[in-house]
Amino acid sequence: MTRITVINPNTSAELTDAIALAAREVSGAGVTVRGVHPADGVPSVESHAEEAIAAVGVLAQVREHQADTDAYVVACFGDTGVQAAREVATCPVVGMTEAALQTACLVSHRFVVITLPARTVAHSDRVVRALGLEHRCSVVAVDVPVAELVGGSTHLLDAFTDAARTAMAEDGAEAVVLGCAGLADLVGPLSRAIGVPVVDGVAAAVGIATGLVAMGLNTSRANTFAAVELP
Amino acid sequence: MTRITVINPNTSAELTDAIALAAREVSGAGVTVRGVHPADGVPSVESHAEEAIAAVGVLAQVREHQADTDAYVVACFGDTGVQAAREVATCPVVGMTEAALQTACLVSHRFVVITLPARTVAHSDRVVRALGLEHRCSVVAVDVPVAELVGGSTHLLDAFTDAARTAMAEDGAEAVVLGCAGLADLVGPLSRAIGVPVVDGVAAAVGIATGLVAMGLNTSRANTFAAVELP
Amino acid sequence: MTRITVINPNTSAELTDAIALAAREVSGAGVTVRGVHPADGVPSVESHAEEAIAAVGVLAQVREHQADTDAYVVACFGDTGVQAAREVATCPVVGMTEAALQTACLVSHRFVVITLPARTVAHSDRVVRALGLEHRCSVVAVDVPVAELVGGSTHLLDAFTDAARTAMAEDGAEAVVLGCAGLADLVGPLSRAIGVPVVDGVAAAVGIATGLVAMGLNTSRANTFAAVELP
Amino acid sequence: MTRITVINPNTSAELTDAIALAAREVSGAGVTVRGVHPADGVPSVESHAEEAIAAVGVLAQVREHQADTDAYVVACFGDTGVQAAREVATCPVVGMTEAALQTACLVSHRFVVITLPARTVAHSDRVVRALGLEHRCSVVAVDVPVAELVGGSTHLLDAFTDAARTAMAEDGAEAVVLGCAGLADLVGPLSRAIGVPVVDGVAAAVGIATGLVAMGLNTSRANTFAAVELP
Amino acid sequence: MTRITVINPNTSAELTDAIALAAREVSGAGVTVRGVHPADGVPSVESHAEEAIAAVGVLAQVREHQADTDAYVVACFGDTGVQAAREVATCPVVGMTEAALQTACLVSHRFVVITLPARTVAHSDRVVRALGLEHRCSVVAVDVPVAELVGGSTHLLDAFTDAARTAMAEDGAEAVVLGCAGLADLVGPLSRAIGVPVVDGVAAAVGIATGLVAMGLNTSRANTFAAVELP
Amino acid sequence: MTRITVINPNTSAELTDAIALAAREVSGAGVTVRGVHPADGVPSVESHAEEAIAAVGVLAQVREHQADTDAYVVACFGDTGVQAAREVATCPVVGMTEAALQTACLVSHRFVVITLPARTVAHSDRVVRALGLEHRCSVVAVDVPVAELVGGSTHLLDAFTDAARTAMAEDGAEAVVLGCAGLADLVGPLSRAIGVPVVDGVAAAVGIATGLVAMGLNTSRANTFAAVELP
Known part of the structure; x- marks a missing residue:
């Protein structure tokens, strides 16, 4: 079983549900998709300033769902927080x-x-x-x-x-x-x-993330994305 | 059931078998992988000249396996014949x-x-x-x-x-x-x-091709890769 | 005497003749231009798939005319087969x-x-x-x-x-x-x-190829375009 | 009088002081330089994850010092939060x-x-x-x-x-x-x-920011950096 | 006191005056701006040929004003002669x-x-x-x-x-x-x-040149722009 | 008969002769090569400042030899003055x-x-x-x-x-x-x-220039290289 957690970086539960529903339709056999979003943040991401706030929410969601996630998909065009998420997540992260x-x-x-x-x-x-x-x-x-x-x-x-x-x-x-x-x-x-x-992009990312998990590939810890301990 | 046909552009059956075996190990549930290669051509692709000959073999294999293929993977570094294959195949083609x-x-x-x-x-x-x-x-x-x-x-x-x-x-x-x-x-x-x-790359291509099939995506026929009828 | 062989990658003799005729008009004193084309292949090159087939024909023409050619010109927009021809030809090759x-x-x-x-x-x-x-x-x-x-x-x-x-x-x-x-x-x-x-481009290539021959320059055999023996 | 506020995105007051001191040495006549840093955040920015947190702190500092700032300089290599700061600041922002x-x-x-x-x-x-x-x-x-x-x-x-x-x-x-x-x-x-x-870069940014203020130039509000109201 | 010499590469005194006047309006406290132009050359620079002639005039102006210049600004769009001026000037040069x-x-x-x-x-x-x-x-x-x-x-x-x-x-x-x-x-x-x-660009260059002087930065003499003695 | 004038941008007659001699060895039948250089200028071009001076000499040589030149070759690595020469010459110009x-x-x-x-x-x-x-x-x-x-x-x-x-x-x-x-x-x-x-490059330029003349091609006068009348 491959468990994909799709993070919606904004705080709209309705959008999270719609994204997860659509993602499930293209996920393969043996793949589960769950949608999550930050508790606090911005209702939508339409500026660099909102991206900055949303990125912190993405990190919080990554940390919250580590135990039952095999790969994260970040569902915001612009890939807000994806690079940071790669450092914090213990599994692969794919931006939409x-x-x-x-x-x-x-x-x-x-x-x-x-x-x-x-x-x-x-x-x-x-x-x-x-x-x-x-x-x-x-x-x-x-x-x-x-x-x-x-x-x-x-x-x-x-x-x-x-x-x-x-x-x-x-x-x-x-x-x-x-x-x-x-x-x-x-x-x-x-x-x-x-x-x-x-x-x-969310559908595409779910398929690609599934493949990464199947190959056992994770983010390289060699240098740029070495693990980070946040306060 | 998603049927992936992996085309080895050279004529080595032993290499074809090894490639297909490895690809199967990373393919998801509900995915079958078959390895094929041209009947005629070159034993390996290590030059532009051999690429030219091998590309024709790739096209022949695409035509031969259309009926029972949902996506092709071309298993030669350099992606020999992939662009041409996109025009001839009725389904997606991914280069390794x-x-x-x-x-x-x-x-x-x-x-x-x-x-x-x-x-x-x-x-x-x-x-x-x-x-x-x-x-x-x-x-x-x-x-x-x-x-x-x-x-x-x-x-x-x-x-x-x-x-x-x-x-x-x-x-x-x-x-x-x-x-x-x-x-x-x-x-x-x-x-x-x-x-x-x-x-x-073959493992990566199998996962990506599986995702394309799941999304129902095929090569655009708008212009560059419009279908071609070969003699 | 510099002998330029212009290869038309498609099988149209009429086009070959027209190309060679035009090339001769701009060739300098002491330069002869001959037009050739593959015996088999495609009547025109308008797709990647036709390029693949035509490239094999270019290689065959290169091999056939080695003895009396000082430089080849490949007369197809897209330079079909030019890289491969450089490996097989014993003299310079210029794409139009x-x-x-x-x-x-x-x-x-x-x-x-x-x-x-x-x-x-x-x-x-x-x-x-x-x-x-x-x-x-x-x-x-x-x-x-x-x-x-x-x-x-x-x-x-x-x-x-x-x-x-x-x-x-x-x-x-x-x-x-x-x-x-x-x-x-x-x-x-x-x-x-x-x-x-x-x-x-054909006229341009004839002039450039003439210059390469005058300088005694041939394709580098150091690595990428080292000679290839085809079956 | 041109008032430059240099934002150190991490929480180290000692670093803020050192940066501001150095910046003052190259600032021209009629230019004042003040160093500030976020109250909360990370002690240093050495990863994308820390950048994400620090960027929010940069935004908070921009908002806090609007009334008495003519230009901001962001003093973190990588220009953390600079694009976002341009949307929120009412004056120019220059990254080091x-x-x-x-x-x-x-x-x-x-x-x-x-x-x-x-x-x-x-x-x-x-x-x-x-x-x-x-x-x-x-x-x-x-x-x-x-x-x-x-x-x-x-x-x-x-x-x-x-x-x-x-x-x-x-x-x-x-x-x-x-x-x-x-x-x-x-x-x-x-x-x-x-x-x-x-x-x-901080010294360079102070000079450039001074020039922007002298010319009366501010961030374009036409599209990308139009003003944003944060919650 | 920072002394900026703005070189107008063409021979129009009227244009020189207008440029210097505008530059002065944006120069900071403690900065003086003087406009100069070549005695001989072209009345305007609207072609590569005129650029070639004007560049020699720029060099002559650089050499004439070394003693009382802290930075040069070259006031011609296209930055005619700027690279050459960097070799000849003993101080920084900025193109508009x-x-x-x-x-x-x-x-x-x-x-x-x-x-x-x-x-x-x-x-x-x-x-x-x-x-x-x-x-x-x-x-x-x-x-x-x-x-x-x-x-x-x-x-x-x-x-x-x-x-x-x-x-x-x-x-x-x-x-x-x-x-x-x-x-x-x-x-x-x-x-x-x-x-x-x-x-x-002239206003921008004046501010930037002022900053270079404040930082004590001059053109690198390591290689490309090492000093040149002209005849 | 195609008359190529090779312009050596520096003032060394010995270098001019050596360049012209070598160029003649690769020039085809019906091609004459003459070497020229500016009367005034720099003995060698090893800096941007010397390039600036040499470029004016190139222009002077272009103007002097228009009547009996079918194509110019500029024999200085860096192609000093080539763009300017294209505007002034009535025939093609090729940089080495x-x-x-x-x-x-x-x-x-x-x-x-x-x-x-x-x-x-x-x-x-x-x-x-x-x-x-x-x-x-x-x-x-x-x-x-x-x-x-x-x-x-x-x-x-x-x-x-x-x-x-x-x-x-x-x-x-x-x-x-x-x-x-x-x-x-x-x-x-x-x-x-x-x-x-x-x-x-000089040998290469002679061959290419010969080809341009054979094709009757000259610099486009549409915009960038429209003719310029110098004082």
Whole structure:
């Protein structure tokens, strides 16, 4: 049995539930998925300042669930706290952003991240550049707040379809990465609308994390991510 | 049931069997792994010329096994024929090199590919650059021919240990990617010897391919990898 | 006497003849140009899968013409089989794509590749990136099949003129690279229409190959391109 | 009068005092420098996890000192919390790392960052890459904990001299960036020992911040760094 | 007292006066700014050929004013002669372009250089690339000759506003760098019109040069910029 | 008849003669090569300051020889004045550095530039980066002044052999670019000593320039290199 703990870095229990539900649908046999979120923090992560606060919440969740977790998935576009979590966790940690970008590379030559709101484009840029994918990926935004995703995101289908079609025509995008947790319900409708692969990073991260566990791989403790004891 | 077909691009049945055996050990519940190889071609892939011949063999194998395959893994460092295979296959295709590099990114800040023989460093460089990972990855070689791997590779443990330690000291490598199929039996001994994660690309690719199937993702047909009918 | 063998990787004799005819017009005194093509293979190269098949044909042509060749030019945009040919040939090998891109760098600050059909943009991207020229070159396509070039390409003048003018206005392109063999008859009309240099890669490669022979330079056998004996 | 508030992200009052003292020595006429640090947090920042905690402390300090600050300097190599601080501060924010790297570019062709401890090389890499300076800068470490700097760092002169000389000989480094706050007392001895410019990022940041205030420049509120109201 | 000598590389006394006047407005207490220009040379620098001539004039000015200069600022977008000046000057040298680009990095995620005339975009590209900032900066032009700036540049406000708004909408620019000396009078009107920071490189360079002097930093003489004795 | 004028940017007639002599040996049938140099300037180009002076001399030589030149070659490693010469010349201009680097790309996977003296490594770096070849090329130096080349350079064979062998072992170099004009007499001895291709940039540029003339290609006048009238 592989136990994946998906950490939603914000404090919205409704979003946590939606994320975990979607993740379970793609998890393989013998894999359990649990969703958790910090007790304190911010209701959504739409700025660097909110990322800073949320990252501390991610660390707290990692420490709380060590005993019954085989791999963590961090479910926030921008991979808030993932590097820090690698130092604190005793098992592998996968960010939804890195997972989504890597997955898109395997099914397309070029692709587009459609994130939200507009001010978080820089957060996506950061992960794209850390992975060296500027030459294969463009980043655009649908400028709505994360709050609009509570209760479902299918009302954003037209906006995402427009953004995707523009990127396909202008940037040669051949696949779409959904740039926010909580958009899993858009995968089906959007891929049907535009006819190309649509990647939800949480789903991608669950699959990749399952593979890491199967291979017995954990974060290297050689240097950068050596274990840290927090106060 | 997810059916993964691992294509060994060279004609060595012994290597095919060893690769498939190792892949099965890390495949999850509900996943079957079969190893195949071209009937004609080259006994090993150690040059661009041999890659050219082997790539045609990969395409033939893709066509032969379409009916009972849910995802292909191409088991040759350098990802020979993977792009072409994406056009011909009706399901996802994952190269062992891209899978290994992506996996190493998730467990280390910097890592090293140890490939063989020395003349194939350029083949690794090609994939590293296609994925944009020059800033996180160095490539070195143990200069022995692929033929030496038939029957097992643990006799190369000292050579790999030396190469890994040099890269750890000089390049800051924190994980190792094994730069050849057929080295899976080195994963355990080498990781114990050097104390950092060691990644076998075939194992990594099997996990990633399983995830793609679970998500229902296939290669984008939008443009670059639109289906091709070969004569 | 310098003997250049231009290899057309597809099986169209008509295209071979047109390419060789155009190449002869720019070859210097004391240079002979012969056009050849594989006996078997694909009628055009418009996908990675067709590239794989064509590359094997390039190798066969290299082996067949060693005795009376001083340098090979591979006449397929994307430089199909060029790296492999360097290992097998006993003399220098120049790809039309690398030759065209290098030439454009010498007559402009930024330039555009206009290739065809649209799905092969990724093939141009690959060579642009291998040479490190992303910062000076954009790649666009006129979406017609290669088959349309048989018998001449001047009917595509308007389409190329439009694509060039767009790239000049939007990307700052100051020169044009024709992204396919068999477009040499467009060089004159297009350069007159848009008033900037237009580069045919085959012509560029013939000049560069002549220079390599004059300098007595051959492919380095030190490592990557050491000689290979094929079965 | 220009009022610079230097934020030490860790909780060491002794380090805060040393940093502020050194900063005052290079501040121009009409500039006052005050050093502050969070009430709660970590005694030193030597990991991503500690960075996460320290970043929240940086934000708290920014909010506390808005009324009497014209520009903030964040005195932690790695620029912990700088992006977040830009959103919360009503005035400019300069990180010591970005300031040091920019300064070194103006006095050398290539330079080296000597940071500490070894595990934080990745933190320097992150800022180097965000600024695009990989081609001009190498990063090495003297592997001692930050705690060793309390009370002064001149006992590390030999270690820094050795690291600098190696980088000068092997990487062509022509200047040195001190990769930690609290090393200002090394600037004089080290530059005398090795004969090339030595840059302390806090000093550099104070000068640059003074210039920003003189020009009336503040962080752009257009998008990425639009103001954020924290709870 | 810090004495900054601003070198206008062209021979326009009127432009020199305007540049020095603007620079003085942002210089701190204890800083004097003098403007100088070559006796012979070109009336404006709008091409590589004019840059070549102007660079020799910059060197002559450096040599003439050594005795009473603590730092030089070169006031020509493209940083004509700055590298050479570093070898000849006995004190630090700062180019207006590098200063502007570095400053813009501190107040925005992405920004745009608006230069003039159009043919000099390549000059900006050169400095952007030398600093590694392609990922954060786009370069566009208002196509008017430098001669139009004599007597003031506020008549270009509409053209710059349009260019800035386009870059903000299409490239995500959040700040503007004025890509020519002699545009300082546009800083106020343009920033009011578009609501984002507008950077004049001469002003930026004066502040940065003042900081270098305060820190006692000079160009490294280790290798690249070792002193040169000209005939 | 194709008339190539090789411009030696320094004032050494002896070097000019040696360069022209070597260039003639590789020029094809129907090609004449003449060597010229500025009447005034510097005896050698070993710094940015000397480059600045030499560039003006290059422009003067271009203007003097327009009537009987079909293409210019600039024979100074670093390509001093080449961009400016493109604006002033009525025919193509090729720098020896860009020609050498492009040529090395065609005969090797990775290569090394061995330049002199050590302080000019940055000049090579500049051209390497302008062409985007950092990933394929390292730059090292033999630290002797250019003056030592007058009368021949074969006394430097041991130094170049050592530098080449080190680069082959440590950087994977498979070919060598000679990083100075006037080293043509080293091509034969060095290539025999180390067994890999050795490229003289002047020879390479003559061949490439001949090809440009044969194709009727000239510098684009669209924007960056539009014609300039100098005073």
